[in-house]
Amino acid sequence: MKTFRREISTILMQLRGSPWAGHPDVADVIEEYIHFERSGKTPTQSRRVSLQIFHASRAIDSFLAHIVQNEAAKPGRAVPPAHRTLGSSQVYVRDNGIDGRHFSVPVDGDIDSIRNDRNHYLHRANCFPNDGTINQFLNRTIRAIGEATTFPP
């Protein structure tokens, strides 16, 4: 059974040590990852991975949405998207950038994969990813979150 404790601890350190750490919305993202960490103690595989996908998804959606909202609030920037979804935030960053910065090519691809993977499991009954798939999913979210924290607030 893999709990991803090491990976989650690193995300937490990265968020707490980033220039975004003081933003109240980011405190919620940090709390979400703490929930993720605790979900590793759920003994049943199907329940555990459902929770892991749930928490990782909420965390990345919220963090990117916050970055986009923060950028859009600066004078002269494009208006924020109507929805706080991962896809909307990705498109905003692609089209407008955050302080002139964009996601790298692999991370932009990672975000596509995150969306596709979780849609795959969220919309198919009795279908659960194994630890390997979760590991890949989580690595992609770590890369995306990691790159997003390098954007200046």
Add this chain to the structure above:
Amino acid sequence: MARESRSAFKETIVRGITNELPPGSFQKRPYFPDLLRQPDLLIVPEPGKLIAIFVYQFTRRISWQAALASLEDLFEMKLNVGSHTVVCAIVASQAENPESEHDRLELLRNTFDRFVVVEAQNEPGVWEDLVGGINTSVPKERLSAFLGFERERSQPFLRRFEEENYRELTVRSNAPIFKSAELEDSVAESLSRLTERRVVRHPRIRNVKGEIAHLPDRYYFEFDIGFEGRPDIAIEVIQAGKHGAREKLRSLMTKGRLLKYEVVDNQLQPRAWPLQLILIIDGNIAGPDHDPYRYVRSLLSVGWELLRVGRTERFRELIGNENL
């Protein structure tokens, strides 16, 4: 030096530092998916401040390969985790550091945000002083221009990445096929035949290592193979496989980065004529199971083109295209 002794040294350093830190403010052995070598310790002394510590215990002498690999650790932390990260190197004191190693130590001293040579670990107060110094360190501005260029220039290189072109390089069962002593000669001969060009052995190309690290000398990187009349092509040949070649790969990363620039009127700028860097691999550079293309992606991102030995059909196409 034995692996056990190196790991014992690391543990002593990490334990000495963490004993001085409040619980919850640090993580031993963190995990960042894209780093070729993980830091030994992460510290968040206060919200918004991230410190990464690399502990190095070099073997009898510090080779350029080891120094460049360590420099890559710094670049990757800054590029992947953020330029706000304070990156520290802690190096074990050597019994004697010959004069020839002076510039390697200076390279690290002048680039890492904090560089500490640990001498006496048992003296009272040594850990407190070390932690105090680390916690008050700030990121150096010296590398900002270089890192800005690197961030920007990796994108077009990464667009070349297509899994099918590099699949063979990520197959673990693809072991080296040559004896190491014969590899370079054999590749040189086959490239000469393939291109009908005369090969040059061990060409040297100027790099900006000295300028970036404020070292007094001019520095050159040596390659395994080049071509007469084509100073824009530089080829390295490596063996990699079961036992990995991570230090070599990390040093090749730095090599790729430092060769993309020149200094004109004291200003760092991209080279007027870009180099074509080609890495020919005997064996495989498979990443971990969840990310087999990790090393392929990394090397491509700094400008290397990768070919498997014996599969050099694409070579002529590569060197014919000067805008690779």
